Each structure stands twice: as C-alpha cells, then as structure tokens.
Amino acid sequence: MTVGSHRVASGDEADRYWMGLAIELAKKGRGFVEPNPMVGCIAVANGHAIAQGFHQRYGGHHAEVEALAGLGPADLREATVYVTLEPCSHFGKTPPCAPFVLERRPKRVVVAMPDPFPAVSGRGIALLREAGIEVDVGVHRSEAEQLNAPYLKLLHFKRPWVTAKWAMSLDGAIATKSGDSKWISSDRSRERVHQTRAKMDAMITGIGTVLADNPMLTARPKQYNGPVRNPIRVVLDRNLRIPLECQLVASANEHPTIVVTLQRSSSRKIETLRSTGVDVLVLEEGETRSTLEFALDHLGTHRCTHAMLECGPALMGHAMDRNCVDEIECFVAPIVLGGNSIRPVGGSGIEKLCDAQHWVLSSSTPFGDDILLTYRLANS
Known part of the structure; x- marks a missing residue:
C-alpha cells in the first residue's frame, strides 16, 4: 500500500x-x-x-x-x-x-x-x-x-494468553449481597466487551455462571470493523451440572462449545451433550491439573492464542491461585454497593502482602462515566 x-x-x-x-x-x-x-x-x-x-x-x-x-x-x-x-x-x-x-x-x-x-x-x-x-x-x-505477548506465550508455554474480565463498583463489588449484578457497567462498557470477545479465540466460564446467568458468551457488537468472529466457548463443570436446555447447549451446533468435566460424571449425560454438538472433555482420575489448567492445555494444543475468563469469584480466585491469568480488564463503575456485596476474586488468597502478585497498568480508558483499567502481570 x-x-x-x-x-x-x-x-x-x-x-x-x-x-x-x-x-x-x-x-x-x-x-x-x-x-x-x-x-x-x-x-x-x-x-x-x-x-x-x-x-x-x-x-x-x-x-x-x-x-x-x-x-x-x-x-x-x-x-x-x-x-x-x-x-x-x-x-x-x-x-x-x-x-x-x-x-x-x-x-x-x-x-x-x-x-x-x-x-x-x-x-x-x-x-x-x-x-x-x-x-x-x-x-x-x-x-x-x-x-505479541499472546503469540509468545503460546509459542513458549503451549497455552493461550488469559485475560480476566470483570466489572465492579467503586468499592470493588461485582454484585450486591443478594447477587444482583445486571448491570453494574454501562451500555458503552458492555459494547466494548462484545468488541473484545470478537477478537478472542476462546471464552472460559464456570458452571456457576452458567446456572446463574444462562449466558451465550458470543460476540454481539453493534459497531465493529470487519466480520464478527465468535470465540470457542468453554465451560468448566466438574460434576456436569450444565442444563441441557441452556443457551450454550442449544447453540452448540452453531458456536463451538466445550464442557470440561471429571471422569466420575454421568456417561449418559456426556453422550447426550455430545449428540447436541457439545465437545465434552473428561479429566481422568489422578490428574494433578485442575479443569481450568486442562482446558488451557487443550486450547493451546489447538493453537488458541488468546482466551478471556468471565466467571464468578470462586473460579477467578482459582485462576489467580494457579497463576493462570496474564492480564486483567476491570471496568469500574461510579456506584458504591457496600455491605456484604460480592467481590470479584475468591480463592485461597495470601497471608502476607509481600506475597501478592504485582500487576502493571497498561492502559486506562474512560467509557462514559465508567473507566476500563487494563493490567498485565509484571514480567509476564
């Protein structure tokens, strides 16, 4: 040109x-x-x-x-x-x-x-x-x-780059004490999320999010330059609780969908899910990897470069505990929820501040009254 x-x-x-x-x-x-x-x-x-x-x-x-x-x-x-x-x-x-x-x-x-x-x-x-x-x-x-950090990570570690995404209030809550979270962030922020999904190879969530929200996990941007590419959708479901009537299963023939479960799960339900187009991956007994690590290794084998993690605090905490997250995209909304509202990251946590992971601010972008903070793990 x-x-x-x-x-x-x-x-x-x-x-x-x-x-x-x-x-x-x-x-x-x-x-x-x-x-x-x-x-x-x-x-x-x-x-x-x-x-x-x-x-x-x-x-x-x-x-x-x-x-x-x-x-x-x-x-x-x-x-x-x-x-x-x-x-x-x-x-x-x-x-x-x-x-x-x-x-x-x-x-x-x-x-x-x-x-x-x-x-x-x-x-x-x-x-x-x-x-x-x-x-x-x-x-x-x-x-x-x-x-090209995602390309380099896939090349060196055979796993995709993982971006963890959440939206929270000024006081760090992703939902009220009753679990109400729709919607913390603004329309403009959610549009940005859909634009980002269209650039992902995979979306990863947990069964808790599926049961609570019945999400599609597809990219549905209103404004986007170029054809919209939908990511592979991955659900971590140890006990295979995913409802057969949920949106993810119903649309599996249209959008690639993976469910990761344990060997003890019902073989009949596994076959039923597979008959609907869902790719069920079974983690064998005795594996030291978690379902998340197993999923990331599988995605890496199939040359998936960049995955987004959208999930509840338990899985998000597990991902942090296992050092599976490379980047955080955090939308901060101008509201305060207070009380026993729900926080974005659970897991084991740390005892001492000196053991905390250090993150480096990559960008700070306003979306109306919201602000998107993007951090990368130091030395990632």
Whole structure:
C-alpha cells in the first residue's frame, strides 16, 4: 500500500517514530491473524513513508508483502524498511518474507524483535545480512513483545494468553449481597466487551455462571470493523451440572462449545451433550491439573492464542491461585454497593502482602462515566 506523509528526520529518533507507526499498524490485525503474530511494515525513503501494510488475516499476505508488493529495487534503493517482527524464512500458509524483501533490495531493514518461532529464529535476519543489507534489531522491542505477548506465550508455554474480565463498583463489588449484578457497567462498557470477545479465540466460564446467568458468551457488537468472529466457548463443570436446555447447549451446533468435566460424571449425560454438538472433555482420575489448567492445555494444543475468563469469584480466585491469568480488564463503575456485596476474586488468597502478585497498568480508558483499567502481570 503506497502512502504519503510528512518528512521525518533520520537517525535514532526517526527509527523510533517509524517503528512506532508500524506497531500501530500491526494492532489492526488483532483478532483476525491469530494464531499468527500481528505484524506491521512501513517503507521509508528520504524521510517519507512510501508504502505500508500489515498482516490482515490468518492465511493472508504477511505485512511485508502487503507493504512492498508494488515496489521494486529502484523504489527501495535508498529506503529503510521497518517491520515489527523478523521477516519469516520458511514456507507456511504463505511463501517466506525474507527472500521477498531481499528481492527488492532495500538499503536497510529495521526489525523490532526477532521471531522465536523455531522455523525462523534469526534465519530471516541472517539471510538479509548475508546478502549485504544493513539490518538493525531492537527498536521498540519491548513494545513489539507486549503487542505479541499472546503469540509468545503460546509459542513458549503451549497455552493461550488469559485475560480476566470483570466489572465492579467503586468499592470493588461485582454484585450486591443478594447477587444482583445486571448491570453494574454501562451500555458503552458492555459494547466494548462484545468488541473484545470478537477478537478472542476462546471464552472460559464456570458452571456457576452458567446456572446463574444462562449466558451465550458470543460476540454481539453493534459497531465493529470487519466480520464478527465468535470465540470457542468453554465451560468448566466438574460434576456436569450444565442444563441441557441452556443457551450454550442449544447453540452448540452453531458456536463451538466445550464442557470440561471429571471422569466420575454421568456417561449418559456426556453422550447426550455430545449428540447436541457439545465437545465434552473428561479429566481422568489422578490428574494433578485442575479443569481450568486442562482446558488451557487443550486450547493451546489447538493453537488458541488468546482466551478471556468471565466467571464468578470462586473460579477467578482459582485462576489467580494457579497463576493462570496474564492480564486483567476491570471496568469500574461510579456506584458504591457496600455491605456484604460480592467481590470479584475468591480463592485461597495470601497471608502476607509481600506475597501478592504485582500487576502493571497498561492502559486506562474512560467509557462514559465508567473507566476500563487494563493490567498485565509484571514480567509476564
């Protein structure tokens, strides 16, 4: 994609500027490219952007092809190509990008971060350098790694990145003492949740939430750029209490649904659920993993990159106790519930403050009078 822009001076400041724009471009692929990483690419000549592109969908052209397909060596002779992730050097869904860039002979390539994927892992950078192209690595590396943290977690730990979501009052309650929780957050906040669901590979909840709310766990945004993709729905149900008439079971043929249960559960009900289209996973006796950990391992095996946890305090606390949460999205509403209202996180908890997990604020975004606080686990 050829573009025009104002001129930016050369040097380290220019490298940071252009790579920052490439990272913003890459973000446009969120929810469409998984399990691939998000990647942005900008070609710059004489202080002007002459082309840009990003990886738009899984199986589609990579960012380098989107940006440079209309250009040749004459266009890029004095150009610098900024790309947020090392150009790949292997055949996958598409041909490798490093040879594609090499054919166009840019003067210089700036890479935010190497790709640790075993089939790449430095080979793309080496190929360009061996051909005499100047390659610099590490500009905005931290930002690039944060952008693709779900991809990196799946690659290294074989599990999806888990975002825990809840809405709470100013005094930290998710429901009144009677359990009333509809609705703590505003319409605008709930619209944002549906937009986020459309970018998830999986939604995870517990049987308590299913019995209390009979949710659909689908993405139903009113305003969304692009086709709406619904996540896999996962219910953790140790004793297989899920009602056959609930919305999740009734819509299982339309939206992929997994129920995770224990081996002792009724075999007849398991077969009945499977006949409706529900994928029932059975955790065998003697397993040390919990149903949540078993579900995350299963999702990782199927290359699910990003899962959202929407559940009650018991499961949320268990997830925290087992260190299964990487990120928190917390909507804070301008109300106070007081009394014995219900808190978002149960579980075992900790005895000493020094043992508390430390979270780092990623963003703070107002939605009307609500505010969305996004935190990531430190060093995640």
